[in-house]
Amino acid sequence: MKIPQRLQPLLEDGIIDDVLRQLKSGKEAAVYLVRCGGHTRCAKVYKEANQRSFRQAVEYQEGRKVRNSRRARAMEKGSRYGKHEQESLWQTAEVEALYRLAAAGVRVPKTYGFFEGVLLMDVVEDADGQPAPRLNDVMLTPDEARQWHAQLVREVVRMLCAGLVHGDLSEFNILLAADGPVIIDLPQAVDAVHNNHAARLLERDVENLADFFGRFAPELLQTHYGKEIWKHYANGDLTPDTVLTGQFAETTRKADVRGVLREIDAAIKEEMQRQERMREAE
Numbered sequence: 001m002k003i004p005q006r007l008q009p010l011l012e013d014g015i016i017d018d019v020l021r022q023l024k025s026g027k028e029a030a031v032y033l034v035r036c037g038g039h040t041r042c043a044k045v046y047k048e049a050n051q052r053s054f055r056q057a058v059e060y061q062e063g064r065k066v067r068n069s070r071r072a073r074a075m076e077k078g079s080r081y082g083k084h085e086q087e088s089l090w091q092t093a094e095v096e097a098l099y100r101l102a103a104a105g106v107r108v109p110k111t112y113g114f115f116e117g118v119l120l121m122d123v124v125e126d127a128d129g130q131p132a133p134r135l136n137d138v139m140l141t142p143d144e145a146r147q148w149h150a151q152l153v154r155e156v157v158r159m160l161c162a163g164l165v166h167g168d169l170s171e172f173n174i175l176l177a178a179d180g181p182v183i184i185d186l187p188q189a190v191d192a193v194h195n196n197h198a199a200r201l202l203e204r205d206v207e208n209l210a211d212f213f214g215r216f217a218p219e220l221l222q223t224h225y226g227k228e229i230w231k232h233y234a235n236g237d238l239t240p241d242t243v244l245t246g247q248f249a250e251t252t253r254k255a256d257v258r259g260v261l262r263e264i265d266a267a268i269k270e271e272m273q274r275q276e277r278m279r280e281a282e
Helices: 005-012 069-077 080-103 142-161 198-213 218-222 225-235 257-281
Strands: 018-025 029-036 039-046 111-114 118-122 174-177 180-183
Touching: 005 018, 005 039, 005 118, 018 039, 080 111, 080 118, 142 180, 142 198, 142 218, 142 225, 198 218, 198 225
Parallel strands: none
Antiparallel strands: 018 029, 029 039, 039 118, 111 118, 174 180
């Protein structure tokens, strides 16, 4: 097996001792089983931007903070340096999300560091001690489908309480470990507060769960947890223990457009008066 170029420095520095085999190749990275001392771990090797099928859409990038103004300007201009920094931001977003979610009690792999495009993590194992399968590769009973669906909806809630939305959650990036589902693949995770697409992405994540588990337990296709969860979040009363029903009634009340326009006009007038007072004070 040819050792990926990005893993060579880790071998030379003794961070990993051996590359055992490739575990999978996804749309943004390839994952290898590696040996680190007496432990077997996963090395997620990110693909170069031109080799990925998953594009860094604007909807995922919105709200991500870049503290260095030079980096921000370069990324906006799309220079070579800016593209490199954009790529670095995309990769480190997953690392930051994994640490943040683990601290919130979300079931994600334990991480052991990020090294120039390589993320070291625990191997998620099944009951036989083998790398756990993706949900997409597993047949479920109706009771198992209901159980894992309920648990994953609760994981989505914990993620949102931690301020994040997965953004690409489906049966393809959930592993079924010996003790239940584990969520993976988070470079596209979005900030629930600062990303205007967060509500739609969360609803899509939850709909994906209902669509998959509904193959085994059809009643789950009639649930609407996404809208219900976001309503609690928007109202400021969502907690990891919030009781959910899976039901949601759309409001039929018409928006008070005239009232909104009056408030906008009042705000404009107030600002004009403030500026006028400032000019007079000069």
